[in-house]
Amino acid sequence: MRFGITILPEYRWPEAAPRWRRAEELGFDHAWTYDHLTWSGLQDAPWFGTTPTLTAAALVTSTIKLGTFVTSPNFRHPLALTRDILAIDDVSNGRFLCGVGSGGSIDATIQGGEALSPRQKVDRFAEFVVLLDELLTTDHVDFKGEYFETRNGRTLPGCVQQPRVPFIMAANGPRSLKLATKYGAGWLTTGGESDDYESWLGSVAELSRRLDDVVEDRPFDRYLSVDSVHYCLSSAEAFEDVVGRAAELGFTDVITHWPRAEGVYAGSEDVLENVAADVIPRWR
Numbered sequence: 001m002r003f004g005i006t007i008l009p010e011y012r013w014p015e016a017a018p019r020w021r022r023a024e025e026l027g028f029d030h031a032w033t034y035d036h037l038t039w040s041g042l043q044d045a046p047w048f049g050t051t052p053t054l055t056a057a058a059l060v061t062s063t064i065k066l067g068t069f070v071t072s073p074n075f076r077h078p079l080a081l082t083r084d085i086l087a088i089d090d091v092s093n094g095r096f097l098c099g100v101g102s103g104g105s106i107d108a109t110i111q112g113g114e115a116l117s118p119r120q121k122v123d124r125f126a127e128f129v130v131l132l133d134e135l136l137t138t139d140h141v142d143f144k145g146e147y148f149e150t151r152n153g154r155t156l157p158g159c160v161q162q163p164r165v166p167f168i169m170a171a172n173g174p175r176s177l178k179l180a181t182k183y184g185a186g187w188l189t190t191g192g193e194s195d196d197y198e199s200w201l202g203s204v205a206e207l208s209r210r211l212d213d214v215v216e217d218r219p220f221d222r223y224l225s226v227d228s229v230h231y232c233l234s235s236a237e238a239f240e241d242v243v244g245r246a247a248e249l250g251f252t253d254v255i256t257h258w259p260r261a262e263g264v265y266a267g268s269e270d271v272l273e274n275v276a277a278d279v280i281p282r283w284r
Contacts, residue, residue: 001247001283004030004223004255006069008039008265009048013056019258020057024064026276030097031057032069032255035076037107041264051084058092065095069225069255070170070188072103073128075111079153082135085165086157094160099188100129101170122175123147129167129183136164168223172207177214186221186253187211190228200229201245208249223253232256233267236274243283 005028007019023031035050054066066088071081089096102125108115116124127145135141141153159165166185171177172192180187192203204224211222226232226242233239233256246254259267 001243001251002029002253003280003283004028004032004067004253006032006034006225006255006257007057008042008258008260009033009050009053010042010046011048012046016053017056017060021060023258024061026273027280028064028276029253030065030067030255031061032067032097032099033057035068035071035099036104037075037110040104040106043106051088054088054096055091058088058095061092061095063095065097066092067097067168068099070099070101070168072101072107073124073147074103074107076128078128078132078135078148079141079150079155081132082153082155085136086155086159089160089165090157096161096165097168098165099168099170100132101125101188102176118173122173125176126179129169129179133164133167133183168221172210174210174214177211181211181215181220184220186223188223188225188255190225194229197229204246205249208251221253222251223255224249224251225255227257227265231265231267233259233265233271233275236271236279239271239275240279240282243279247283 005023007023020031033050033053038047050068057066085096085098102121124147127147131143131148135153135155136159139155141150141155143150167183168186168188169180169184170188171180172189189204189207191200191207194200194203224246232242243254257265259265259269259272
């Protein structure tokens with residue numbers, strides 16, 4: 001089992017930098033930040049840009065992988081995003097993970113325009129991933145789709161990681177899961193919507209079975225965001241329980257959130273320290 005932690009982009013850098021450094025010191029394998037213009041849980045909170053945050057995080061760490069949780073087509077064009085990805089991958093010396101998904105509801109309309117239907121969102125996501133893959137592996141890209149276009153898209157110098165940075169793809173439906181297994185190095189899920197822990201675990205199990213039907217028994221990394229129903233760093237015991245459940249379902253990676261002082265993901269950094277010292281080493 002590998003372990004990740006999400007640090008929300010809400011802190012001014014003198015407060016944020018120690019958290020990113022500490023995530024590495026505690027032995028986490030990967031650290032993430034949300035890639036949204038705003039987030040439904042913290043619309044009135046401070047919020048900073050994702051790619052500058054990850055670039056700065058790369059400069060205060062040296063081994064931990066860094067990722068977007070998750071990038072979507074809601075406000076990203078693949079060509080402009082390619083330049084950001086190339087920069088973070090370069091500055092981090094090949095430690096960048098590109099989490100990608102079809103996009104949530106708030107980012108979808110915050111800059112204007114009509115909300116897409118679920119089918120349209122998947123159509124756009126497929127086009128986004130196909131073009132992003134081509135841009136990260138090819139120079140001089142001409143592409144014209146329904147949602148995106150590039151004319152002689154230039155993409156030098158290419159990624160540090162070859163043939164490109166890994167895509168960790170959020171997907172639940174059949175089309176998105178097929179896309180994830182074709183273009184992704186791993187699959188990411190938050191599970192289904194539920195207010196009950198056991199029901200949520202049931203939804204995670206069902207989604208994992210759907211992936212089994214698509215991936216056809218070949219090795220494929222599976223990432224589970226474990227804080228969807230309740231905050232799993234409420235205690236070391238709660239965290240270890242969800243890690244065990246994830247392992248039983250075949251997940252290779254779990255992702256939690258850095259404890260906040262209040263509100264969503266409120267918790268104690270003492271619990272985080274205990275988990276890093278005692279729980280994580282046992283599951284490795």
